[in-house]
Amino acid sequence: MHRFVATRAKTLARAILAGALTFTVAGCGTIGPDPWQKDLMAKREMQPDPYPMETAAAEHIYFSKEASSGGRGFAGGGCGCN
Amino acid sequence: MPPTAADAQGGGYEGGEFGPGTFYTEQSSALLIYEEAGGRVMAIEPGATLTAHGEYGEQLSFGLTIDAVSGATPNGAVPADQSQTFVTPLKIHGSCSTVTTASGGSQVVCLPPTQGQLNSAERVYKTPPNTLPVDKGFSDRRVGFAMSYAQPLGPLSEAGLGAGYSLERDYQAITANGHITQNFNADDTTLSLSINSEIDSSFPYGGIPAPFSQMDPHFKPVTARQKTQLGFVVGWTEVVTRNWLMQLNYSFDSQSGYQTDPYRFISVVDAVSGEPLNYLYENRPGSRVSQSGFWENKFDFGPTVTDLSLRYYKDSWGVVSKTAELSERINLGQRSYIEPSARWYEQSAANFFRYYLTNAQALPGFASADTRLNAFTSTTFGLKYGLRITPRTELDFSGGYYRQIGNGHPADAIGQLKQQNLFAGTDAAFFLVGYNWDFH
Amino acid sequence: MRLTTLLAIAFISLSASSSANSDEAGTLDLNAYAGKVVYLDFWASWCAPCRVSFPWLNAMAEALGPRGLVVIGVNVDHNRGPAEEFLRENAASFPIVYDPEGRIARKYGLQGMPTSVLIGRDGKVHATHSGFLREREGTYFADISELLN
Numbered sequence: 001m002h003r004f005v006a007t008r009a010k011t012l013a014r015a016i017l018a019g020a021l022t023f024t025v026a027g028c029g030t031i032g033p034d035p036w037q038k039d040l041m042a043k044r045e046m047q048p049d050p051y052p053m054e055t056a057a058a059e060h061i062y063f064s065k066e067a068s069s070g071g072r073g074f075a076g077g078g079c080g081c082n
Numbered sequence: 083m084p085p086t087a088a089d090a091q092g093g094g095y096e097g098g099e100f101g102p103g104t105f106y107t108e109q110s111s112a113l114l115i116y117e118e119a120g121g122r123v124m125a126i127e128p129g130a131t132l133t134a135h136g137e138y139g140e141q142l143s144f145g146l147t148i149d150a151v152s153g154a155t156p157n158g159a160v161p162a163d164q165s166q167t168f169v170t171p172l173k174i175h176g177s178c179s180t181v182t183t184a185s186g187g188s189q190v191v192c193l194p195p196t197q198g199q200l201n202s203a204e205r206v207y208k209t210p211p212n213t214l215p216v217d218k219g220f221s222d223r224r225v226g227f228a229m230s231y232a233q234p235l236g237p238l239s240e241a242g243l244g245a246g247y248s249l250e251r252d253y254q255a256i257t258a259n260g261h262i263t264q265n266f267n268a269d270d271t272t273l274s275l276s277i278n279s280e281i282d283s284s285f286p287y288g289g290i291p292a293p294f295s296q297m298d299p300h301f302k303p304v305t306a307r308q309k310t311q312l313g314f315v316v317g318w319t320e321v322v323t324r325n326w327l328m329q330l331n332y333s334f335d336s337q338s339g340y341q342t343d344p345y346r347f348i349s350v351v352d353a354v355s356g357e358p359l360n361y362l363y364e365n366r367p368g369s370r371v372s373q374s375g376f377w378e379n380k381f382d383f384g385p386t387v388t389d390l391s392l393r394y395y396k397d398s399w400g401v402v403s404k405t406a407e408l409s410e411r412i413n414l415g416q417r418s419y420i421e422p423s424a425r426w427y428e429q430s431a432a433n434f435f436r437y438y439l440t441n442a443q444a445l446p447g448f449a450s451a452d453t454r455l456n457a458f459t460s461t462t463f464g465l466k467y468g469l470r471i472t473p474r475t476e477l478d479f480s481g482g483y484y485r486q487i488g489n490g491h492p493a494d495a496i497g498q499l500k501q502q503n504l505f506a507g508t509d510a511a512f513f514l515v516g517y518n519w520d521f522h
Numbered sequence: 523m524r525l526t527t528l529l530a531i532a533f534i535s536l537s538a539s540s541s542a543n544s545d546e547a548g549t550l551d552l553n554a555y556a557g558k559v560v561y562l563d564f565w566a567s568w569c570a571p572c573r574v575s576f577p578w579l580n581a582m583a584e585a586l587g588p589r590g591l592v593v594i595g596v597n598v599d600h601n602r603g604p605a606e607e608f609l610r611e612n613a614a615s616f617p618i619v620y621d622p623e624g625r626i627a628r629k630y631g632l633q634g635m636p637t638s639v640l641i642g643r644d645g646k647v648h649a650t651h652s653g654f655l656r657e658r659e660g661t662y663f664a665d666i667s668e669l670l671n
Binding site for chain 1: 569598628633634637657
Binding site: 007028031032033034035037038039040041043045046048049052054055056057058060061062066067068069070071072073075076077078079080081082 | 101102103104110111112114116127129130131137138139145147156240253261263265267269270271274313315317318319320321322323324325327331333337372374375376378380382387395397399401403405411429431455456460461478480483484486507510512514516518
């Protein structure tokens with residue numbers, strides 16, 4: 001688990017560095033897709049929790065039969081419109 | 083007077099103006115039907131939410147959930163090679179004069195009157211030999227209500243508050259939460275912090291038994307106990323590439339107060355023969371601190387969307403769990419999709435979990451035979467079919483099967499318990515219908 | 523590999539001239555509108571507030587066109603299909619320029635969707651609005667009127 005996390009961190013750091021260098025050259029200012037490239041993020045199925053009632057029902061089943069609960073998040077993603 | 087959109091087209095919203103940055107209302111509902119194998123628990127759970135969205139991203143939300151649960155649930159005792167008899171308190175109006183039959187195959191038996199006694203009858207049920215003891219008289223109804231409001235606030239992308247209330251026959255929960263989120267990097271990066279708290283009240287039928295006291299059909303003098311919970315979640319969401327969304331969360335939670343199951347027994351067996359001698363009410367610690375890390379990835383490959391998430395959980399009761407979930411949404415044309423999914427889960431036992439106690443050992447500080455706290459693996463397979471009836475209404479059908487695999491024959495089982503299956507977990511099938519509708 | 527690609531795109535966009543010779547996809551020739559006030563609206567089929575903005579843009583083009591306003595819709599969809607479907611549902615009474623690779627968008631430094639860029643009679647960018655809010659229609663109108671005078 002620790003080695004996995006360390007490799008992921010290195011890859012992420014490299015991506016951040018690449019993005020930062022581009023920022024200084026082109027002056028665009030985003031690490032990741034530009035605002036006009038968020039078409040796929042606008043889709044419902046690409047939201048963090050597109051069907052909250054269904055997620056809640058499933059989590060309820062697991063919570064009633066298992067010892068652990070929670071962990072999921074709720075914010076972010078999306079097309080960045082308005 | 084500047085011309086407006088209303089002048090141009092006669093006013094009002096039309097067509098597809100739904101989504102972030104517009105003013106619309108979202109209705110979302112689901113019906114869950116759940117049934118465990120072997121005549122165990124059955125549940126029906128309808129729920130609905132209504133969320134009003136504003137242009138700036140304001141959200142006002144109301145939700146209602148109803149739960150009806152019934153069936154048989156393990157009472158914590160281990161199976162034996164002879165018939166076993168269990169008693170629970172029962173309140174009847176007036177005095178008790180005759181022995182009658184109650185629901186779930188149990189009997190109502192009158193108690194001889196004694197001083198200070200609060201009830202005059204008891205419910206008696208028997209378990210056949212070589213069978214996991216279950217209480218068939220289990221039935222409950224729960225109503226839960228939640229509301230929340232969020233909007234951009236000053237320099238913050240979003241701030242919100244929420245509250246909830248839930249009530250069932252023997253339990254009440256009041257929750258409150260707040261959150262803030264901040265977007266960076268042209269909304270590709272989002273950081274969020276939420277704090278959540280809860281006050282629970284347990285008022286079991288028959289009262290709160292003293293820890294490790296013997297199975298007792300009398301109403302206990304202590305009628306209710308409370309539990310408080312406080313926790314926070316820190317989240318980072320990142321739009322990594324045009325088709326890859328990633329989320330990483332860390333959760334911390336602390337619960338203090340009454341966390342024991344007031345109905346559950348733990349058997350005390352003979353240290354040589356393994357025959358049950360006594361049934362004691364269980365006892366769990368009054369403090370539970372937990373942490374979890376959650377990582378989710380969504381990839382949009384065009385005709386398919388892949389969702390992969392991992393969770394690692396650890397708490398002060400000694401439970402360590404790992405969860406992996408994978409789903410693949412496959413579009414069938416413009417209007418419908420299927421989504422197979424799989425979930426793998428593994429947990430270790432709580433450090434005070436015991437299948438049973440023996441008469442040769444001193445009572446431990448805490449002990450529970452609740453299978454939820456045992457070590458086991460669970461796998462879930464599901465399939466969902468979604469249909470977009472109109473661009474703003476969707477109907478979904480999902481079904482799935484949940485399996486628990488645990489050790490029913492621990493190496494140190496003694497006497498007759500060597501021949502018994504001591505694992506009390508079970509499989510379940512579930513069916514879910516969901517309906518989403520956006521309107522103005 | 524990703525870094526080289528990003529640097530290449532950066533170089534191309536930095537060196538691209540703002541006055542190309544024709545209206546091919548990805549190019550915008552504003553010389554044809556010299557002396558007029560130009561309202562560039564960057565939109566996409568997947569952007570819900572864009573649907574809300576189109577009736578207003580049509581109203582602006584109709585009412586203020588005679589006074590020298592030119593509204594141009596710059597579409598940033600990757601594929602033409604969804605953009606054309608959007609236009610079938612939300613007709614535009616102003617010209618549409620297609621920018622599928624986002625070259626024009628990058629040149630004007632878009633920070634969100636939709637974005638409107640207001641260019642005065644002098645050919646300079648006077649205001650950039652990120653997002654479209656019905657509540658602010660009056661402000662947008664006032665900004666345009668000021669430049670028309």
